[in-house]
Amino acid sequence: MAGEQTRRIDQPTRALARKRILVCGKGGSGKSTLVALIAAVLQRRDYRVMVLDGDASNPEGLVRLLFGVGVQNEPKPLIEFFGGTERVTCPVDDPSPLTRIGESNPVPAKPINLSTEIGPEYSLERGNLRLLQAGKIETYGQGCDGPIEKVVRDFMLDDEVVSLIDEKAGVEHFGRRIPDRMDIILGVLDCTRESVSIARRIHGFTTEMGTDNAWFVLNKVESQAMSDQMMDLLGDLSEKVTGTVPYVTDLVKAALAGSPIDEHLAAKHVDPIVQRLEGIASQYR
Numbered sequence: 001m002a003g004e005q006t007r008r009i010d011q012p013t014r015a016l017a018r019k020r021i022l023v024c025g026k027g028g029s030g031k032s033t034l035v036a037l038i039a040a041v042l043q044r045r046d047y048r049v050m051v052l053d054g055d056a057s058n059p060e061g062l063v064r065l066l067f068g069v070g071v072q073n074e075p076k077p078l079i080e081f082f083g084g085t086e087r088v089t090c091p092v093d094d095p096s097p098l099t100r101i102g103e104s105n106p107v108p109a110k111p112i113n114l115s116t117e118i119g120p121e122y123s124l125e126r127g128n129l130r131l132l133q134a135g136k137i138e139t140y141g142q143g144c145d146g147p148i149e150k151v152v153r154d155f156m157l158d159d160e161v162v163s164l165i166d167e168k169a170g171v172e173h174f175g176r177r178i179p180d181r182m183d184i185i186l187g188v189l190d191c192t193r194e195s196v197s198i199a200r201r202i203h204g205f206t207t208e209m210g211t212d213n214a215w216f217v218l219n220k221v222e223s224q225a226m227s228d229q230m231m232d233l234l235g236d237l238s239e240k241v242t243g244t245v246p247y248v249t250d251l252v253k254a255a256l257a258g259s260p261i262d263e264h265l266a267a268k269h270v271d272p273i274v275q276r277l278e279g280i281a282s283q284y285r
Contacts (some may be wrong), residue, residue: 015278016277019281021166021182021186023035023167025188025195025198026169026192026194027170031055032058032062032166033261034186035166036275038164038270042162042274044267044271047128049161050130050159051130051131051166052078052165054149054217055154055168055169061166063131065260066124066260068260075121075133078134081101083101090146091153097152098151098155100152107154108154113159114259145168149176153180172203174201179206180209183213186217187214187216189216189217191222191229195230200235216234216254217242221244240269242273242277242280243270245269
């Protein structure tokens with residue numbers, strides 16, 4: 001039975017279309033890099049991909065990794081599409097769902113049509129990839145980023161698109177119930193005990209949610225011995241690890257140079273992880 005289950009999980013499918021994948025983890029674990037790598041692989045596999053930058057604090061992450069440009073070329077924040085912080089509320093203070101301007105129907109009940117509703121000023125686009133930003137902390141004293149988190153939680157699409165959502169560091173989004181509307185939660189773990197602790201916390205939160213949709217990727221792995229040690233520290237959670245990504249010098253050089261992710265490099269290290277996620281998603285249909 002176990003062998004049959006492994007074979008079924010690893011079998012490639014089209015199951016990631018219309019799925020929302022929340023990528024989270026500790027600061028510096030490589031969340032944005034992994035999102036960019038997964039996006040590159042999904043495009044090679046002929047998926048349409050929407051990457052949503054949900055990290056309000058990181059000013060130049062995904063625009064650089066995916067498009068090789070800086071903050072001056074960032075798209076207009078989605079929170080403005082929904083009326084800005086004057087209209088969008090924090091999900092803790094007001095858990096009501098996100099709505100379009102002038103409409104009462106909540107977005108989760110009437111998802112956004114990415115092709116017809118979202119103007120070009122809100123995205124960067126290349127091929128089958130679109131990058132959007134929920135919003136950023138732009139000014140001193142701007143206040144809580146809760147409204148931006150509501151955009152992350154509720155920006156659901158009525159398209160045959162894989163939604164990859166890059167969250168900010170830590171687990172605060174669980175306190176705001178942001179994962180409630182996600183199909184897969186993917187924790188990025190660098191080789192530190194702090195990541196192991198966060199993995200256990202993520203697993204605990206998803207258990208409280210009544211779901212089993214949290215999975216993990218080991219990132220920046222420098223050796224087999226390091227991988228083995230992480231798996232030992234994870235214990236039972238090692239069964240939830242979908243794959244490993246080695247520490248790749250070329251990725252570090254690209255990040256310093258401001259170059260976008262190399263698609264061939266992405267395929268080499270991340271294609272097996274995407275295949276595993278396809279199998280996982282097929283079980284949640």
